Amino acid sequence: MEAAILRLDLVDPLISGNKWFKLKHHLAAAEQAGARGVISLGGAHSNHLHALAAAGKRFGFATVGLVRGHAVETPTVLDLQAFGMELHWLGYAGYRARHDADFWLPWRERYPHLFPVPEGGGGLAGAMGCAEIVEQARSQLGVLGWEDYDCWWLACGTGTTLAGLVLAEAGQHAVIGAMAVPEGHGVESNVDALLREGSRPCAKWTTEISEYADPAKSSCLKSRPPYSLLDASLGAFAKTDAQLLDFIRSCERESGIPFEPIYTGKALLALKQSVQEGRFAIGTRLIFIHSGGLQGRRSTDVAADLRVSPPT
Structure with missing residues (x-):
């Protein structure tokens, strides 16, 4: 992929x-x-x-x-x-x-x-603002040499950004949310409420990731707008461990892109694990959203663990 x-x-x-x-x-x-x-x-x-x-x-x-x-x-x-x-x-x-x-x-x-x-x-106003992210990404596909993509992957706190993507996609591409909070914290209900309020029919698709990330099944994507949520929280909001911090350090060394451990780092680790588990079809093209949040890295414990300096 x-x-x-x-x-x-x-x-x-x-x-x-x-x-x-x-x-x-x-x-x-x-x-x-x-x-x-x-x-x-x-x-x-x-x-x-x-x-x-x-x-x-x-x-x-x-x-x-x-x-x-x-x-x-x-x-x-x-x-x-x-x-x-x-x-x-x-x-x-x-x-x-x-x-x-x-x-x-x-x-x-x-x-x-x-x-x-x-x-x-949050709210519908927040979701509709995030819907504009889809067009921003599509306008840059040519730089990648891509004509299209198969799905989105992003961190979810409340699910507002995910809801905006689902509304904008209107069933064309799958949206996968890696939750920064454990299941039961209301992300799914918030997303569903925003989608209902957004006045477009939408239903959560609960099949395996590989089923809706498969380009060969794109016709299914056009018939119903899929999204999926998975728990990437490590058991609690803002919880970190050595594996996560080591992974972030490794990614930053290889890519030069900074991540933080509350949202983007956990989402990227969950993506890596899903790829290793073979949950994506060969040839899948995925857009990962780096949602920012880097200012939050400056908390004492995280800054010490990741050896980061406050932004100027």
Whole structure:
């Protein structure tokens, strides 16, 4: 098989990876609503909050972050503050309440001039922004000498990016998501909800990867839009082990491409293991999405393990 990496980490040094695509329609909606800024949620290492705060500083709008846990200083948090984002620490119980129907009421009363954006830039607006990734990739196929491809492979946190790809593909090519969280954390239900809301018929295809990655069965792909999810979490979100870190180091030495261990590193390791298990048909052409998130590598433990320096 052949695999090509779509380097979304190169889109922008700060509004990086898939985050710009997720934010694009949310920010347009905020502007249309006459909002003076945006309020959203995330953790102390959140790629989403980092991109949002950077966008606010660059384009001149206010940003407020509702942060999981209790106040800590991480490289990400220091950046958020430097970018001018106002932070509120919710604790862990308070953050778990983010799905409650009345969660946003006090925050909208406190910040009536701000536009609320879902955690991670999710929702249909985030998915529709990510749908544009498909056209970006297709426009570059000629550089590879490819006329077509068979499937996508990407890391999944909430499944928003995957849902956008599935909507854009409309059944033409399979989309495979390597989950950064264990099964049962709501990725599948979120994807299905976004696909229903996106007003296009879609059904999860639960057959083996080799069945829908086989170019000889492309006619099936056009009759129903397939996607599949597999657990690449190593048992917990943000969990790492020696095998994963060694794999990332090896990939970086060979390719010169940086990866991080929470999303892209785990997704790439899961892809390698699937290839070794013979789960892809000979001749399969696959697009791997590098979704960015490199700023999160700066946490103390990960930086020490991968020997990385903070980006300039």
